[in-house]
Each structure stands twice: as C-alpha cells, then as structure tokens.
Amino acid sequence: MHPAISISGVSKTYASGFSALKHIDLDIRHGEIFALLGPNGAGKTTLISIVCGIVNRSSGTVSVNGNDIDRDYRMARSLIGLVPQELTVESFETVRSALTFSRGLFGKPANPALIEKILKDLSLWDKRDAKIITLSGGMKRRVMIGKALAHEPEILFLDEPSAGVDVELRQDMWAMVRRLRESGVTIILTTHYIEEAEEMADRVGVINRGEIVLVENKEELMRKLxxxxxxxxxxxxxxxxxxxxxxxxxxxxxxxxxxxxxxxxxxxxxxxxxxxxxxxxxxxxxxxxxxxxxxxxxxxxxxxxxxx
Missing domain, CATH: 3.30.70 (Alpha-Beta Plaits)
Structure with a gap:
C-alpha cells in the first residue's frame, strides 16, 4: 500500500536565494495523526502548501496515496482537505452555503445531510444561515474546517487550527479530529499548542530551518529523549x-x-x-x-x- 503522503527530496528556494526547505524526506501513514512541530519560520506551512499544490517546489517529488501531485493533480487534490492558518472566507456568504459551495468545487453531488452533520459536529448548526462576517474569529475558523471536510477528503491538513479558538471550542474540535481518525481519515497538524500534539498525535516530526530534525512515534520519542x-x-x-x-x-x-x-x-x-x-x-x-x-x-x- 502506498503511504497516504510520500515526500522525497523536496526543497524550496526562493528567487531571493532563501532556502525554505532542504531535501525533505517524509512518509505519512494512512489513518494516523501526525504532528509537525517547529518554531516560526521553520518551513511547516511551506511544506504543507507544496503538498496541497499552492506553492511550487524547487526539487523533489510528492505523491498522495500514490498519485503524483503534478501528473495526477486532480486526483491528488481531491483527496486532501486543507485548513490554512489565515482566515480566508467570503464574508457575505452564509455558513451553510460556504460548505455547500466548497463541496461543489470538487464535483461532488449535493449532500445536505452531510453538510448538516459537519455543521453539527462543529457546533455551527445554529449559525447555518448567518453571514460569515457576523461570526467571531473562532467560529470563522470552524467554518474553514467545515469547508475542508465538505468534499469528504481522506487526508486533512490542519495548519495551526487552534489559533484564536477558545478552550471549549478547542475541545470540541479535537473530539471531532478523534472521530475523523477513527473513521480512517489521515490528519496532519501543525500547532503551537504542543500539549495538543502530546495528547493527540501518533507520531511527531520536528522541523527546524527547513530540515527535518526527527520523526518518531510519540511514545518512543518521550521514552528516548x-x-x-x-x-x-x-x-x-x-x-x-x-x-x-x-x-x-x-x-x-x-x-x-x-x-x-x-x-x-x-x-x-x-x-x-x-x-x-x-x-x-x-x-x-x-x-x-x-x-x-x-x-x-x-x-x-x-x-x-x-x-x-
């Protein structure tokens, strides 16, 4: 079986000469929660953006469930849901229409029951007809998670998902993440709340200055170090x-x-x-x-x- 994500020899150097990533090799297993940890500027978001087809790499290869992100980009992209750091939502859409539209972008047929379930799981059902501009920052982040899940991806990227989310909402979010993992979804997260990675992750990767420092099962890492x-x-x-x-x-x-x-x-x-x-x-x-x-x-x- 192919890894959920296979990254081989990936580097990214910008025109200025800055090297954001240096020969990254990393395989993500099916059905795991993988926490990618690193200080600001370490290369976490750049790596995620390359896998998701948002940023072009300078060298190396990436495949998603065996699908090369260049040759089989439609299939590779359809398998991925992404929740980016930045809040990027259409302010005057309603919550429900935002998720419905995102599902349609991937050519998926309408599924009101699924959209309702996602909204309820994210405690957004009461806000389903509210315009996004009226929501708090934490609620908007939940909408972004809902949009990422609307097309039923097999792999979910969560880039600093807890930023701006209060404690109660954060607990709801992680309960949903556990349910997704139990259903077979592979989850890759970056977070500054390292206690969340300690509680949630199956494996941990540490990246610093564009290089992978370590990849290890969480329990083994804590036993060794x-x-x-x-x-x-x-x-x-x-x-x-x-x-x-x-x-x-x-x-x-x-x-x-x-x-x-x-x-x-x-x-x-x-x-x-x-x-x-x-x-x-x-x-x-x-x-x-x-x-x-x-x-x-x-x-x-x-x-x-x-x-x-």
Missing amino acids: GRKQLRLELRQPLDAVPQALAGYGLELSADGGLLTYTYDNQSERPGVASLLRDLATEGIAFRDLDTLNSSLEEIFVNLVRKAS
Missing part, C-alpha cells in the same frame, strides 16, 4: 551529599531536606533501584518520594536548541 526526576523528601536534612553518592549527580535543596535525581533512558547514570540501595547503605531514609517526566514541549525545545 524524555528526562525524569526522582525527588526524595528526607527524614533528616543533610549538610551535603555523601561522597559515596557523587556518581548520581544528586541535587540537594538549600534546606538539606530534598534530594533530586535527574536521569533519562540514554544516561549512563545508575538506575533508581541502585540509588535506593545506596541511600540505605548510607543510612539515609526518606519519608516520601515523587517522580516527574518531561513533557513533549520540553523535548521539542531541547531538540530545536540542539539543531540551531
């Missing part, structure tokens, strides 16, 4: 960390009552079980302990710093 902390509340404060425990790199709080051990799966430091045994050998007792794990945001920031 996540940092963990073990914090021990001591029964008796210490004046200093005993020399016998120096190899652990322990941090002692100013009052001597809290020991912190920071480690990760790539570290050569001894494990937690070894630490606890050595603490007992040194006669150091603790009354409580807790652990902290790195978030995807911390991993992302560290990756971008290393790549810069």
Whole structure:
C-alpha cells in the first residue's frame, strides 16, 4: 500500500536565494495523526502548501496515496482537505452555503445531510444561515474546517487550527479530529499548542530551518529523549551529599531536606533501584518520594536548541 503522503527530496528556494526547505524526506501513514512541530519560520506551512499544490517546489517529488501531485493533480487534490492558518472566507456568504459551495468545487453531488452533520459536529448548526462576517474569529475558523471536510477528503491538513479558538471550542474540535481518525481519515497538524500534539498525535516530526530534525512515534520519542526526576523528601536534612553518592549527580535543596535525581533512558547514570540501595547503605531514609517526566514541549525545545 502506498503511504497516504510520500515526500522525497523536496526543497524550496526562493528567487531571493532563501532556502525554505532542504531535501525533505517524509512518509505519512494512512489513518494516523501526525504532528509537525517547529518554531516560526521553520518551513511547516511551506511544506504543507507544496503538498496541497499552492506553492511550487524547487526539487523533489510528492505523491498522495500514490498519485503524483503534478501528473495526477486532480486526483491528488481531491483527496486532501486543507485548513490554512489565515482566515480566508467570503464574508457575505452564509455558513451553510460556504460548505455547500466548497463541496461543489470538487464535483461532488449535493449532500445536505452531510453538510448538516459537519455543521453539527462543529457546533455551527445554529449559525447555518448567518453571514460569515457576523461570526467571531473562532467560529470563522470552524467554518474553514467545515469547508475542508465538505468534499469528504481522506487526508486533512490542519495548519495551526487552534489559533484564536477558545478552550471549549478547542475541545470540541479535537473530539471531532478523534472521530475523523477513527473513521480512517489521515490528519496532519501543525500547532503551537504542543500539549495538543502530546495528547493527540501518533507520531511527531520536528522541523527546524527547513530540515527535518526527527520523526518518531510519540511514545518512543518521550521514552528516548524524555528526562525524569526522582525527588526524595528526607527524614533528616543533610549538610551535603555523601561522597559515596557523587556518581548520581544528586541535587540537594538549600534546606538539606530534598534530594533530586535527574536521569533519562540514554544516561549512563545508575538506575533508581541502585540509588535506593545506596541511600540505605548510607543510612539515609526518606519519608516520601515523587517522580516527574518531561513533557513533549520540553523535548521539542531541547531538540530545536540542539539543531540551531
């Protein structure tokens, strides 16, 4: 089976000489939620725009479910729904007519029941006959999502979909994204709300300065690169960390009552079980302990710093 999207050797250099993308290789799997993360100007939107046929690439190939975006552009484009960053809607259309028109652009027959379902899923049914100019920014973004779904695409691009959307609407949106994935739709999103990628994504790609830094299953990424902390509340404060425990790199709080051990799966430091045994050998007792794990945001920031 072909990947949902296959990107091979894609580069983009503008007339000014600026290189926005540098030899991107990336395959997106069918039915996954793929989060593309990167700082502003990293090349996320440029890459999406190339796949969707909005921006011409300088080199490389792109196919959508095996359809080359140049030779089979009609088929490739019909498989894709795009929700861009910018709000681009016809202000004096009604909400329902905007979705109906978008469906017609792809040669799809009228389907009022489907349009009604999309509007209800997006909590827009009560606004179906309202002119778009009267809607809030968050509602307009929902209309754009509805337009992208109106022709029943197999692949949905969401470029910063939560921008300007309040918390309640954002939760509704992600509930809908989960339902779409369960129905087989492949979803590629870019977001600055990294906690959303942490909750939603199956795989994560990090792009920086036009280059793919990393592509990894989310759980594996957090297992490999996540940092963990073990914090021990001591029964008796210490004046200093005993020399016998120096190899652990322990941090002692100013009052001597809290020991912190920071480690990760790539570290050569001894494990937690070894630490606890050595603490007992040194006669150091603790009354409580807790652990902290790195978030995807911390991993992302560290990756971008290393790549810069």
